[in-house]
Amino acid sequence: MSATREFPAPELARLTLGMLPLNDAAPLVVAVEEGFFAAEGLEVSLSVESSWAGLRDAMQLGLLDGAQMLALMPLSSTLGIDGRRTPMLSALTLNLGGNAITVSQALHAQMQALGDEALTEPLGQARALKRVIEQRRLAGEPPLRFANVYPFSSHRYLLRYWLAAGGIDPERDLELRVVPPPLMVSQLEAGGLDGYCVGEPWNRLAQGRGLGHVLCGSFDIWGASQEKVFGVREAWAERYPDTHRAVLRGLLRACAWLDRSAANRQRAAHLLCVGGYLDVAPQVVEQGLRHLADARGEKGAPGATLFQRHATNFPWYSHTRWYANQMQRWGHLPGDLDLEALIARCVRPDLYRQAAADIGLSSPLDDSKTEGAHDREWSLPGTRGGIDMGPDRFLDGGVFGA
Amino acid sequence: MTIRVLIVDAKAERSRALDQALVEAGFEVMTTVDESEDLYTVMERLQPDAVIVDAALPSRDTLEHLGQLGRRFPKPMIMLAEEETPELTQQAAQAGVSAYVVDSVMPALVRSMINVAVTSFEAHRALKGELTRTQESLAQRRAIDRAKALIMENRTCGEDAAYQYLRTTAMNRRMTIHELAQELLAATGKKS
Numbered sequence: 001m002s003a004t005r006e007f008p009a010p011e012l013a014r015l016t017l018g019m020l021p022l023n024d025a026a027p028l029v030v031a032v033e034e035g036f037f038a039a040e041g042l043e044v045s046l047s048v049e050s051s052w053a054g055l056r057d058a059m060q061l062g063l064l065d066g067a068q069m070l071a072l073m074p075l076s077s078t079l080g081i082d083g084r085r086t087p088m089l090s091a092l093t094l095n096l097g098g099n100a101i102t103v104s105q106a107l108h109a110q111m112q113a114l115g116d117e118a119l120t121e122p123l124g125q126a127r128a129l130k131r132v133i134e135q136r137r138l139a140g141e142p143p144l145r146f147a148n149v150y151p152f153s154s155h156r157y158l159l160r161y162w163l164a165a166g167g168i169d170p171e172r173d174l175e176l177r178v179v180p181p182p183l184m185v186s187q188l189e190a191g192g193l194d195g196y197c198v199g200e201p202w203n204r205l206a207q208g209r210g211l212g213h214v215l216c217g218s219f220d221i222w223g224a225s226q227e228k229v230f231g232v233r234e235a236w237a238e239r240y241p242d243t244h245r246a247v248l249r250g251l252l253r254a255c256a257w258l259d260r261s262a263a264n265r266q267r268a269a270h271l272l273c274v275g276g277y278l279d280v281a282p283q284v285v286e287q288g289l290r291h292l293a294d295a296r297g298e299k300g301a302p303g304a305t306l307f308q309r310h311a312t313n314f315p316w317y318s319h320t321r322w323y324a325n326q327m328q329r330w331g332h333l334p335g336d337l338d339l340e341a342l343i344a345r346c347v348r349p350d351l352y353r354q355a356a357a358d359i360g361l362s363s364p365l366d367d368s369k370t371e372g373a374h375d376r377e378w379s380l381p382g383t384r385g386g387i388d389m390g391p392d393r394f395l396d397g398g399v400f401g402a
Numbered sequence: 403m404t405i406r407v408l409i410v411d412a413k414a415e416r417s418r419a420l421d422q423a424l425v426e427a428g429f430e431v432m433t434t435v436d437e438s439e440d441l442y443t444v445m446e447r448l449q450p451d452a453v454i455v456d457a458a459l460p461s462r463d464t465l466e467h468l469g470q471l472g473r474r475f476p477k478p479m480i481m482l483a484e485e486e487t488p489e490l491t492q493q494a495a496q497a498g499v500s501a502y503v504v505d506s507v508m509p510a511l512v513r514s515m516i517n518v519a520v521t522s523f524e525a526h527r528a529l530k531g532e533l534t535r536t537q538e539s540l541a542q543r544r545a546i547d548r549a550k551a552l553i554m555e556n557r558t559c560g561e562d563a564a565y566q567y568l569r570t571t572a573m574n575r576r577m578t579i580h581e582l583a584q585e586l587l588a589a590t591g592k593k594s
Binding site: 050051052053054056057058060061063083084149150151177178179180181182183192270273274275276279280281282283 | 437440442457458459460461462463464465466467470478480481488491492495496500542543545546550565568569572573576577578579580581
């Protein structure tokens with residue numbers, strides 16, 4: 001406790017933070033339940049929202065102080081393309097990875113019958129899907145239907161990147177919808193969907209019930225894929241800088257705790273279920289949150305997620321830039337935008353470095369990195385010594401320059 | 403011009419009352435659907451001017467996507483209201499009402515429609531003694547805590563053992579911990 005005394009007292013003692021009932025809300029739940037926020041002098045209550053639109057409304061109306069967010073939400077809200085124009089920013093990434101692509105058993109069987117490559121790696125899988133699509137077109141069958149979770153989501157752009165890498169045009173060759181995660185499995189079962197990209201536990205759940213086949217995970221598509229972030233309104237961050245910094249310290253400690261051991265991951269699953277945050281069977285949550293050291297033992301381990309290792313929490317400009325480029329690629333963001341100015345406004349590595357320095361963590365020196373250049377683990381210079389980084393390869397071998 | 407409204411709600415009694423109130427206020431209610439229906443097909447077929455949806459339904463995100471697809475689909479209220487009616491949007495959010503409206507509907511009519519929906523939802527909540535959204539998740543946590551306490555008492559065990567018991571039982575019975583907690587409390591006659 002005494003270690004926190006040297007920091008300026010937060011301007012706000014009581015906060016309400018928003019989250020969705022998902023495995024990767026774990027850092028917020030752990031920070032509350034294991035006392036990491038309390039140690040910073042913060043009394044935090046978590047508000048469990050039922051949709052991203054609901055969470056966005058609550059943020060834009062000022063009903064929440066901060067929230068777990070989709071990585072693209074601060075940028076989209078600042079631009080005014082997602083709800084009411086409200087400048088938002090993020091100074092911390094909550095996790096990397098965690099999503100997977102699942103297809104129905106029927107579609108998987110068709111892919112196996114038509115693909116002449118092994119269906120074990122994502123590029124071969126996407127190419128096999130293309131063959132199925134071509135055959136269906138010749139037979140005059142309706143287009144396949146895939147789903148993701150929200151218009152401005154990593155799921156949407158990872159799915160599109162995977163499809164396009166296999167030569168599939170996501171606009172013409174299939175129908176893309178938004179379906180809330182809890183409804184995905186039942187729609188796959190009812191035949192309303194042929195596949196989807198979603199976070200855990202909704203991939204394991206489909207596979208466990210024999211309804212779907214999990215093809216590949218976020219890390220198979222992009223080795224460093226950024227997932228959720230912690231976001232606040234820009235005006236809030238300016239008004240309560242010391243509160244923001246204290247929240248960031250609490251979250252950094254919670255994230256480090258989550259990646260420390262397999263036992264902590266299991267404990268986090270317990271907190272999510274027994275705390276009433278997530279109304280899903282506990283063993284499904286536990287499997288999805290399994291420590292990467294364990295999960296790597298499984299083949300591919302789609303849906304595996306990192307909360308702290310490999311500089312997970314650092315808000316890289318290059319992560320947001322990659323997603324923004326994907327939005328532009330598909331015409332979801334104007335091409336003539338001053339993207340760099342927008343990224344500098346919504347992504348705040350400077351605020352991250354302050355909070356990290358407070359608790360003695362080493363931060364990357366640069367705000368961007370080359371994405372896709374590393375096949376294996378590598379080391380990055382940091383403010384307090386080198387940082388171990390993970391592979392960041394794209395499925396098609398593409399390199400996205402810094 | 404009559405505004406044609408689609409209601410998306412899983413609570414039949416509440417949506418019937420809302421339907422009636424909207425009609426009395428001069429709106430046309432096309433139909434009421436719940437989450438199990440395919441919203442893409444429903445929206446394409448009916449082309450409503452406005453949608454009123456229970457804010458607790460995750461399907462709101464599907465309506466967001468439809469709103470992005472083109473002018474003919476209603477947009478989220480928070481986008482249309484701009485700075486004109488922030489209090490009303492806030493009130494609606496607290497009452498659990500979400501709305502989607504096409505650009506061409508006059509702001510005065512949007513306000514009137516939202517007011518009708520907020521009043522109707524709040525009347526239903528008062529009548530049924532229902533909890534607000536924030537109270538619901540708190541109540542859920544309390545139910546689990548009380549079930550745990552019950553197990554600790556009955557089996558004279560510690561918290562971790564009580565959790566293990568809940569976990570294993572829920573797993574074997576393919577239930578969530580909250581469902582099991584409610585069942586345990588109901589069986590012993592304790593209110594969840």
